[in-house]
Amino acid sequence: MRLKVFNILVIVFIVVFGKSVYAETNYVLDVDGSKRIPVPLTYEVKNIIQPVSNNSTLMRDAQDLFIDRQNFIYVADTGNNRILKLSHEGNFLKVFSGSEDSPLKKPEGIFVDNDGDLYIADTGNSRILHLDPEGGFVEEFFKPETEMLENTGFSPGKVCMNSIGSLYVLRHNSLMIIDGYGDFRGYVGATRVKFNLIEYIGRTFATKEQKEQLLDLIPSAYTSFTVANDGMIYAATTEYGQMRKLNDTGKNSFKEKFYGEAADDEGNPIEPYFSDIVLDQYGIITVLERNTRKIYQYDQEGNLLTVFGGRGNWKGAFASVNSLAVDSEGRIFVLDGVENDIQVFEPTRFMKLVHSALLLYYEGKYQEALNIWNEVRMIHSGYPMSNKGIAKALLKQGQYSEAMERYKMAGDKEGYSQAFGFHLHQLYRKYFVYIVLSVAISALILIYAVRYGRLTSRQFLNL
Numbered sequence: 001m002r003l004k005v006f007n008i009l010v011i012v013f014i015v016v017f018g019k020s021v022y023a024e025t026n027y028v029l030d031v032d033g034s035k036r037i038p039v040p041l042t043y044e045v046k047n048i049i050q051p052v053s054n055n056s057t058l059m060r061d062a063q064d065l066f067i068d069r070q071n072f073i074y075v076a077d078t079g080n081n082r083i084l085k086l087s088h089e090g091n092f093l094k095v096f097s098g099s100e101d102s103p104l105k106k107p108e109g110i111f112v113d114n115d116g117d118l119y120i121a122d123t124g125n126s127r128i129l130h131l132d133p134e135g136g137f138v139e140e141f142f143k144p145e146t147e148m149l150e151n152t153g154f155s156p157g158k159v160c161m162n163s164i165g166s167l168y169v170l171r172h173n174s175l176m177i178i179d180g181y182g183d184f185r186g187y188v189g190a191t192r193v194k195f196n197l198i199e200y201i202g203r204t205f206a207t208k209e210q211k212e213q214l215l216d217l218i219p220s221a222y223t224s225f226t227v228a229n230d231g232m233i234y235a236a237t238t239e240y241g242q243m244r245k246l247n248d249t250g251k252n253s254f255k256e257k258f259y260g261e262a263a264d265d266e267g268n269p270i271e272p273y274f275s276d277i278v279l280d281q282y283g284i285i286t287v288l289e290r291n292t293r294k295i296y297q298y299d300q301e302g303n304l305l306t307v308f309g310g311r312g313n314w315k316g317a318f319a320s321v322n323s324l325a326v327d328s329e330g331r332i333f334v335l336d337g338v339e340n341d342i343q344v345f346e347p348t349r350f351m352k353l354v355h356s357a358l359l360l361y362y363e364g365k366y367q368e369a370l371n372i373w374n375e376v377r378m379i380h381s382g383y384p385m386s387n388k389g390i391a392k393a394l395l396k397q398g399q400y401s402e403a404m405e406r407y408k409m410a411g412d413k414e415g416y417s418q419a420f421g422f423h424l425h426q427l428y429r430k431y432f433v434y435i436v437l438s439v440a441i442s443a444l445i446l447i448y449a450v451r452y453g454r455l456t457s458r459q460f461l462n463l
Helices: 002-020 195-207 208-214 349-362 366-380 383-398 400-410 412-430 434-463
Strands: 028-031 037-038 043-049 065-067 073-077 082-088 094-095 107-110 118-122 127-131 137-143 156-161 168-169 175-177 182-186 222-227 232-239 245-246 274-279 287-289 295-296 305-310 323-326 332-336 339-349
Touching: 002 274, 002 434, 043 156, 043 232, 065 107, 065 332, 073 118, 073 287, 082 182, 118 156, 127 156, 168 222, 232 274, 232 332, 305 349, 323 383, 349 366, 349 383, 366 383, 366 400, 383 400, 400 412
Parallel strands: 065 323, 107 156
Antiparallel strands: 028 037, 028 305, 043 339, 065 073, 073 082, 082 094, 107 118, 118 127, 127 137, 156 168, 168 175, 175 182, 222 232, 232 245, 274 287, 287 295, 295 305, 323 332, 332 339
16 A cells, blocks of 8 residues: 555656656767767756747747857747747747748748847748848748759758858758759759769750669758858768768768767667767767767767767656757757657766867967866766866877876877877987987998808808
8 A cells, every 4th residue: 555655656746747747867978889888967958948938839840950150049830830039048039930821831940040030930821931030031042943853842841051151951851052042053962963964965865764773862861950150061961971071072081980879778779860060169079869869969080078968858858859050158959749749958067178278279379278178087087088188288289108008097099109100200219319320220230240251151162
């Protein structure tokens, strides 16, 4: 009887308090990516936003989240056919539903430029809608007229704009470019569309099947992307090397390696599916993993900084992970399309130190970065990135033997080899004169030995 009462009380607690329970398990992975290493709390939930508009309508199946440079929050409230604008604290400010004669239909993506103009991936209407900050119609983009899209539909799921006004559109897992006139400019990761006389003649006289083969230039399957201020595209894909950093020609500068984890919390094998990716102002990359509902964070070299989150209906966990965004203070906003809320994660002092050390390193302030990494080690000596960060700073300062030791502690074979190479070069330069003298003396001894050997042989033969 007591056991039944206890079980009932537990159920009531979960129902009543819901997300008041917080899962605080944060970790990173070892060098092989097979073992989890617990780390101090890196992010903690500071707020849970459940925006309600004037007509008391809750969000429904929201798909995308965006934070502009003034820290206003925009939500693609897909199930309610609208875009919500919220304050930084999550208070309702405005709703965008399109015009009366052409309302939004299942919008799945939202981007806001520096002037406050909205670019909406109006998926159900097969268009990209451009509105001014007050919601007034500016223009709309439909499927570009090109043979490249002749036999395909146009259902944009996510949209971004670069500094020169080109639109990047996620459509059917492919990332395409549309210029300011609505013309198709190609796929990201594939060869840009340029005039080619031979291809033109081929398209003119080829059969329908041959044309389809000629037009099959779609690159890897992308799941999400974001465009940085410098024009670099950070994209998540379903293939090996799930994160990519692409320039305007589609060249990837990230390491081709496995990102995420190959198993869930129960040890079941999974294929990581990064459903969203964002970049903060310091170059820190954060991604959502759809299967485990985990949040993974990386630096610019693809080093894992932290993993947190998970499946659940309590604070710090998610029923689904549809989108995420980051504000100017480094806080992470995660959109749960099932719970229809936004959880706001704030970095702890430990994580702020890690970010600060990385930023100082990128700015070339190696000694300052070294000092911060030592602070990180004082909090948690087993944090892998601290040894690696110290090693990188020492390497830049020319302290190669010390860097080798730190790389060894971090288990970084590649970094150790690099430091070892510099160390050998340093030794060579330091003892260059002695090495040359040694070689010269050795050569003289060898010459003398040869001559002496020849002379001795001749004397022996003359006997």
